[in-house]
Amino acid sequence: MMVEITGSLKPKLITEYKNLVKNKVFHKKGGNNSIIFANSHVIKYPTDPCFYQPKHTKKDFGIGKDLKENGFHVPEMHTMYLDYEKDNYFLVMSRHKMEELRKLDRGGMRIEEEFEEQFKKIQKLGYYTSDLWYGKNCAWDEEAKKILFYDFELWEGPRLKELEMGAIIK
Ligand SMILES: Nc1ncnc2c1ncn2[C@@H]1O[C@H](COP(=O)(O)OP(=O)(O)OP(=O)(O)O)[C@@H](O)[C@H]1O
Numbered sequence: 434m435m436v437e438i439t440g441s442l443k444p445k446l447i448t449e450y451k452n453l454v455k456n457k458v459f460h461k462k463g464g465n466n467s468i469i470f471a472n473s474h475v476i477k478y479p480t481d482p483c484f485y486q487p488k489h490t491k492k493d494f495g496i497g498k499d500l501k502e503n504g505f506h507v508p509e510m511h512t513m514y515l516d517y518e519k520d521n522y523f524l525v526m527s528r529h530k531m532e533e534l535r536k537l538d539r540g541g542m543r544i545e546e547e548f549e550e551q552f553k554k555i556q557k558l559g560y561y562t563s564d565l566w567y568g569k570n571c572a573w574d575e576e577a578k579k580i581l582f583y584d585f586e587l588w589e590g591p592r593l594k595e596l597e598m599g600a601i602i603k
């Protein structure tokens with residue numbers, strides 16, 4: 434299958450987003466990905482698809498869903514779109530207003546403790562990653578009044594086998 438679409442977004446919106454990605458529109462750039470803000474959605478796609486493996490988007494999407502089901506505060510994963518032929522890959526998730534954790538601490542330990550507690554729970558579920566620490570790939574979501582975790586594309590662990598993602602990611 435050359436195009437793989439998983440999720441709940443309407444075809445019209447998917448076509449709209451596909452064209453934004455094709456035209457390399459972006460509002461923000463991270464280490465590996467470009468980010469488009471579109472109303473209540475965030476579209477995330479690899480900045481350089483030549484050096485990119487679709488397993489990253491699959492992990493981002495699949496782990497995000499798994500974490501949400503397990504009660505963690507993460508973006509809602511709406512749709513993942515993988516066009517292997519045209520090298521057009523993207524993920525659509527809910528958009529959140531993020532504030533840096535460090536800025537909120539003001540000398541208190543509460544948020545850092547909250548982070549440690551959540552991080553332990555994530556490990557207990559069966560994930561590990563060097564791409565998450567206090568200040569990296571997590572933020573304060575003022576609306577939800579919770580720590581938001583995001584960007585799961587470099588996560589590993591036995592949990593992936595349980596999710597039957599073992600075959601996908603190896
Ligand atoms: N769901 C979201 N809602 C709002 N902003 C987001 C969302 N997901 C990502 N972003 C913004 O885009 C940035 C980069 O996202 P992400 O970490 O997923 O990509 P990355 O390529 O790994 O970037 P980095 O190297 O900064 O970690 C985030 O730091 C955040 O500012």
Ligand SMILES: [Mg+2]
Pocket residue numbers: 463570584
């Ligand atoms: Mg990141």
